[in-house]
Amino acid sequence: MLKLENLRFSIGGNEIIKGVSGEFEPGKLSMIIGPNGSGKSTLLKMMSGTLTPTVGTIWLGDAALKKQSEKKLAKYRAVLSQQTDMPFPLTVEEVVMMGRYPHFHYKPSIKDIEICRLALEKLQMKGFANRNYLTLSGGEQQRVHFARVLAQIWEPHQNELRYLFLDEPIASLDLGYQHEFLKIAKEIALENTIVVAIIHDLNLAMQYADHLVALKAGRKIVEGRPSEALTEKLVLDLYDVPARIVYPKEVDYPIIAI
Numbered sequence: 001m002l003k004l005e006n007l008r009f010s011i012g013g014n015e016i017i018k019g020v021s022g023e024f025e026p027g028k029l030s031m032i033i034g035p036n037g038s039g040k041s042t043l044l045k046m047m048s049g050t051l052t053p054t055v056g057t058i059w060l061g062d063a064a065l066k067k068q069s070e071k072k073l074a075k076y077r078a079v080l081s082q083q084t085d086m087p088f089p090l091t092v093e094e095v096v097m098m099g100r101y102p103h104f105h106y107k108p109s110i111k112d113i114e115i116c117r118l119a120l121e122k123l124q125m126k127g128f129a130n131r132n133y134l135t136l137s138g139g140e141q142q143r144v145h146f147a148r149v150l151a152q153i154w155e156p157h158q159n160e161l162r163y164l165f166l167d168e169p170i171a172s173l174d175l176g177y178q179h180e181f182l183k184i185a186k187e188i189a190l191e192n193t194i195v196v197a198i199i200h201d202l203n204l205a206m207q208y209a210d211h212l213v214a215l216k217a218g219r220k221i222v223e224g225r226p227s228e229a230l231t232e233k234l235v236l237d238l239y240d241v242p243a244r245i246v247y248p249k250e251v252d253y254p255i256i257a258i
């Protein structure tokens with residue numbers, strides 16, 4: 001269980017996150033939605049340990065996040081952030097191997113190499129292993145980074161829950177890979193992992209999320225199953241856009257029509 005207790009975050013005299021609490025469970029794909037500037041990335045950065053809350057506590061199981069060793073956390077917590085620039089001309093397999101750095105000292109083991117191979121295979125990037133990462137398209141680079149974070153938490157570490165934080169992970173992916181990516185994220189959640197993703201596409205949230213959190217101006221305004229939480233009223237309140245929720249008989253989830 002990942003628990004947020006009255007989180008607040010201020011910078012330059014502005015309070016960006018204004019008392020957010022909540023719980024995230026393994027087995028569920030959790031998604032955070034909200035308008036630009038509502039605090040989604042700031043909240044996710046606090047959850048993933050990149051930013052320290054000004055007020056409040058984050059609990060990973062029974063232990064406060066701030067009390068846990070970074071070195072140990074790196075073995076079971078992975079973060080896919082929006083900024084993934086790579087200043088060096090590494091090969092794709094070298095970038096994915098970076099995900100295994102917390103697991104070996106000097107040289108990757110055969111198991112590390114095998115995990116990287118499997119992670120690339122899962123993202124349909126096996127044929128790219130020896131390519132210079134810098135020559136890949138934006139979507140291909142994103143898939144490499146997804147393979148890197150998957151490689152990082154490929155297996156459970158000492159029975160710890162695994163955590164995966166994804167900041168707008170599908171922004172540069174085409175339609176097919178967006179769905180592929182979210183299916184994999186869901187699969188990982190089912191392997192006893194807490195997965196939290198920021199997403200802008202409400203229809204994908206409706207289709208894939210098990211648990212939805214909506215932020216507005218730094219506050220959590222709604223939480224729950226998307227089919228209940230994602231209402232026409234919420235879309236209007238968040239984005240000032242009138243929407244209709246329709247229930248096509250061909251699929252088992254509602255569609256948000258704008």
Ligand SMILES: Nc1ncnc2c1ncn2[C@@H]1O[C@H](COP(=O)(O)OP(=O)(O)OP(=O)(O)O)[C@@H](O)[C@H]1O
Nearest residue numbers: 011012014016034035036037038039040041042043
């Ligand atoms: N270091 C900072 N200094 C000043 N303001 C900041 C800083 N970081 C974030 N903010 C502000 O805090 C607010 C929330 O930012 P955040 O990146 O969390 O929003 P977001 O919901 O992820 O937005 P988006 O959908 O546009 O990615 C924004 O108004 C942003 O300008």
